[in-house]
């Protein structure tokens with residue numbers, strides 16, 4: 001198969017590229033390198049295209065391909081530039097979508113658990129979306145657009161993926177938008193007590209990038225159009241992260257609790273309902289939090 005991966009230099013895109021190449025697929029890696037890091041794909045054999053998904057002319061130059069995995073997006077949810085977020089994440093998505101429709105190509109595009117906002121957990125694909133920021137709203141718009149065109153059979157296959165909190169190798173460029181696991185690791189590696197909101201009981205559904213990327217690649221072969229959660233189905237606390245890091249780093253650092261400045265609008269609990277995932281994919285996520293952190297620290301961060 002020949003697959004176009006957009007956002008290929010980013011955290012998840014680069015892991016998707018690796019999996020595709022390992023299984024023998026030909027990859028075209030597209031990124032504008034505005035945020036991702038070339039080091040994430042420097043060892044890959046893929047053809048690299050440095051381009052902006054907003055530029056319609058780029059699609060005319062692409063060779064014949066069998067599938068698209070569309071990861072490119074502005075991913076910093078705290079960015080204040082709503083116009084840029086909506087342009088890249090929604091208009092850029094539409095460009096990719098229309099290209100796939102014209103060429104009759106399968107599309108796996110990326111939405112986000114952010115669309116659920118402060119809705120109830122476990123979060124089900126069928127519940128009412130409640131986007132709380134421009135980033136989440138941009139993903140919600142993509143889902144609405146995709147859903148409308150699924151019913152018209154506009155593409156041979158459309159799969160939307162709602163990742164929960166992804167962490168793992170390849171996220172080093174993300175700064176304050178990197179996972180809590182990476183940020184706490186850096187503090188503990190510097191022999192500082194890990195700083196978390198009082199009293200560390202807040203829970204999130206953390207999914208290791210190896211699982212997230214594997215499921216995204218598998219999505220290219222699903223038999224039906226669907227928008228599906230990609231999480232572990234098990235929320236874990238910030239205290240759990242610190243315990244797992246202490247264990248694998250052989251440290252004994254106590255959390256340093258501080259008041260949550262966002263307490264009034266903070267989600268204390270998010271968890272994916274993964275019934276639809278289990279129904280559609282052959283293998284559910286393999287890595288629990290402890291296994292994922294162990295693999296990440298010992299095979300990547302400490303190397």
Ligand SMILES: NC(=O)c1ccc[n+]([C@@H]2O[C@H](COP(=O)([O-])OP(=O)(O)OC[C@H]3O[C@@H](n4cnc5c(N)ncnc54)[C@H](O)[C@@H]3O)[C@@H](O)[C@H]2O)c1
Pocket residue numbers: 006007008009010011012013030031032033034035036037051052053054070071072073074075088092110111112113114162163164165166167174
């Ligand atoms: N990481 C998570 O926890 C998470 C959770 C939910 C959804 N997502 C979604 O998953 C996808 C991948 O996220 P990630 O964590 O790998 O983010 P990332 O920021 O590491 O990667 C995004 C990539 O897109 C590229 N890009 C940005 N604008 C572009 C443009 N106009 N044209 C071409 N390339 C462009 C960036 O340079 C970057 O390499 C995104 O769609 C994101 O919204 C991620």
